[in-house]
Amino acid sequence: MNRIKTDVCIVGGGSGGLSIAAGAVQMGADVVLLEGHKMGGDCLNYGCVPSKALIAAGKQAYAMNHGAQYGVKEVKPTVDYAAAKDHVHNVIETIAPVDSVERFEGLGVKVIQEFGRFISKTEVQAGDTVIEARRFIVATGSGPFVPPIPGIEKTTHYTNENIFDLRERPDHLIVIGGGPIGMEMAQAHVRLGSKVTVIEGAKTMGKDDPEMAAIVLERMRAEGIEIVEGAQAESISEKGGKITVKTPAGNFTGSHLLMAVGRKVNIDQLDLDVAGVDHDRGGVKVGANLKSVSNSKVYAVGDVAGGMQFTHVAGYHAGIVIRSMLFGLPAKQRTDHIPWVTYTDPELAQVGLTEAQAREKHGDKLEVARFPYHENDRAIAEGKTTGLIKVMIVKGKPVGASIVGAQAGEMIAMWAMAIANGLKMSAVANTVLPYPTLSEINKRAAGQYFSPRLFESNTVKRVVGFVQRWLP
Known part of the structure; x- marks a missing residue:
């Protein structure tokens, strides 16, 4: 030894x-x-990296069939599922030397x-x-985590640890679990040509702001994903290459099963x-x-x-x-400034408190500033107008931000920095941003917070009137 x-x-x-x-x-x-x-652990080999690579393949396929609004002829993409998985593994191999x-x-x-x-x-x-x-x-x-659902031990099933090794495209993928992993994989696969059914025992994307989650789910249903909520899996069986999941909402049969119920x-x-x-x-x-x-x-x-x-x-x-x-220095963790993102299309990003959490914690002290994507010039130019930002504010400081829309994962960074450093809304409002960019949505949200204070205040109007009368 x-x-x-x-x-x-x-x-x-x-x-x-x-x-x-x-x-x-x-x-x-x-x-x-x-x-x-x-x-490199789970993130490099089975999680963040391969999932985003497969999502990228799905986005490319989706774009080929959705170009009419830009004057680009739409074509039905020919998807080589195995080649898409080659892309996934090439991405892993490119990053792997760092780890x-x-x-x-x-x-x-x-x-x-x-x-x-x-x-x-x-x-x-x-x-x-x-x-x-x-x-x-x-x-x-x-x-x-694979729960002990009756029949699961006798059924071929995938998790995030082996779904990326699957080379044959599922004809009909059943996903048990409507959280971030399940919804990301559901959308990637429907865009790559699979039929997809998501079965969720409670509420799909239930940990997110319900208003924001509804925007994502509307898009996913529009793309053809069947989403069944309140349907706890009671048993699973496999026969003749088909997998059937029995739930109180009915039985669902597909060719492949992905378990995505948690960790x-x-x-x-x-x-x-x-x-x-x-x-x-x-x-x-x-x-x-x-x-x-x-x-x-x-x-x-x-x-x-x-x-x-x-x-x-x-x-x-x-x-x-x-x-x-x-x-030997004192160091403690905090969680109020930690952002997270679900990489669906549109993306959903969060940092700090959701609106419901902020209302419960701060009550009448809370103010919520909102701004829609469809009023942003860059979003209009790129045809990505589906989306919304909400910023939860207490005493002039953001305590949370929720964003759903294009590049929400990038956009949330400004609010993560603001909350981490105790910045006021004025720090965002005073920031000059390049035009036209999606990041202007953040500044416009800050503007929504200050607008009633500036434009609806009788005090401000009296001060301006006084100054105008006395200025030379």
């Missing part, structure tokens, strides 16, 4: 673990990184390509190596109890500093820290842990 002593031992080579490894080793710490599967073993070993990280498990409060074993470290980082992420954290193989690390189904129990509440030598970041499950949150966590672990 080999033994290693190090400053930092990171269990998991996904976004959070890799960010900490790169930062810590370049700042002078000795770092050991354990990864028993693929470097590779070779890159991190070049930085000075000792990478052990084995799964790690705790054997004491101060030791982890990976293969035939025992690592004793001053600090441990649990960064093992999450995987798809589960990857902690089962870590032997956290041996290390005295408290945990539950949501992950490692941590404080605001991301340190285990029961073992001060252990931190958790990303999905396994029990909070928001986004790649950019794992990267954010990495910065907090580095400040605490390497410099």
Whole structure:
């Protein structure tokens, strides 16, 4: 048995673990990184990257059949589904070197390509190596959750971990789960020529602002996606190459089944109890500093820290842990400034509080500024006028923003920055933006907040009248 002593031992080579490894080793710490599967984690190999690549293929196919308004003859695209998957894997392969073993070993990280498990409060074993470290980082992420629906174990089904390896286009894809993953894959596949049915046990896109979600769902239904809500899957069966899902709303039969009902954290193989690390189904129990509440030598970041499950949150966590672990500085996470995006067409982006959350928290103090895409010149020029922004404002500061429309994921950045830095609405209103751009929608929303204060105020009118009378 080999033994290693190090400053930092990171269990998991996904976004959070890799960010900490790169930062810590370049700042002078000795770092050991354990990864028993693929470097880059879920995001690179099964999540953010491949899904966006497949969505891009779907957008290209959709554009070919929707050009009449621009004076471009519409043609029915010939979709090579296997070639679209080649595009997905080429994108992964292009990005992979940034997350590779070779890159991190070049930085000075000792990478052990084995799964790690705790054997004491101060030791982890990976293969035939025992690592004793001053600090441990649990960064093992999450995987798809497949609920124990009767018949699922006997039925061919896909998750985000293997759908991107499917080479034959589904004739009729049934998606169980109407959250972001399910809806993104539903739209990508209908655009690539599949028939698609989405089955949701509760409300589709139920965690989003309902007004904004309705705009997305209207488009998806218009594209031919069948969306069935309030239809909890009761059983699943497969016969003659056909898969049938039984629900209270009826039975639905298709050729392929995608399970997209949620995520589960990857902690089962870590032997956290041996290390005295408290945990539950949501992950490692941590404080605001991301340190285990029961073992001060252990931190958790990303999905396994029990909070928001986004790649950019794992990267954010990495910065907090580095400040605490390497410099001994107080550092705590916050969530009010974390944005997220569902990459449907139109996109739906959110940061901070939704309108309903803001009304519940702030009551009569809340003001909501709105502005539609169809009054933006760039949106009109590009024929992308479906959309809306809502900004939730309390005492002159944004506390949340919801955007649905073209490039909503890019547009939300301004509000994420404003909320993160405690900026006032005047900071957005005072910003000069290039014309014509979609980003002007953000500024016009700020203008909607100030307009009644300027144009409907008797005080302002009296001041202007006074100045005009006395100016030479």
